Amino acid sequence: MMNLTCDIVMDLVSIYKDKLASQSSYEAIEEHLKECHNCRKYYKQYDSINQKELEPENHNDYLQNDYMQKYTELSVKLNNRRKLIVAGMAVFACASVFAVLISALKPCKK
Numbered sequence: 001m002m003n004l005t006c007d008i009v010m011d012l013v014s015i016y017k018d019k020l021a022s023q024s025s026y027e028a029i030e031e032h033l034k035e036c037h038n039c040r041k042y043y044k045q046y047d048s049i050n051q052k053e054l055e056p057e058n059h060n061d062y063l064q065n066d067y068m069q070k071y072t073e074l075s076v077k078l079n080n081r082r083k084l085i086v087a088g089m090a091v092f093a094c095a096s097v098f099a100v101l102i103s104a105l106k107p108c109k110k
């Protein structure tokens with residue numbers, strides 16, 4: 001069994017928590033945390049800091065910002081589309097008028 005010093009355990013706490021440590025490191029850290037009050041305290045502190053970063057409040061904020069950004073993008077797109085539709089209708093109306101005019105003028109040319 002590998003005996004880790006407190007320094008090493010504190011260094012490895014982050015990968016231990018993220019489950020990125022190898023099996024033997026993981027077991028050694030776990031063993032040390034069981035026996036060492038200081039490192040357990042440090043681990044708990046580290047754990048609570050990490051959880052604060054992922055608090056639902058912050059997460060919602062992020063989602064809301066993301067949503068607002070998507071919403072803004074979407075409304076800009078819709079606005080552009082509306083302009084395109086209006087422009088398209090105007091072009092179509094002009095074309096219709098032209099078609100009517102041309103068909104009205106045709107008999108005169110004969």
Ligand SMILES: [Zn+2]
Nearest residue numbers: 006036038039
């Ligand atoms: Zn320790």
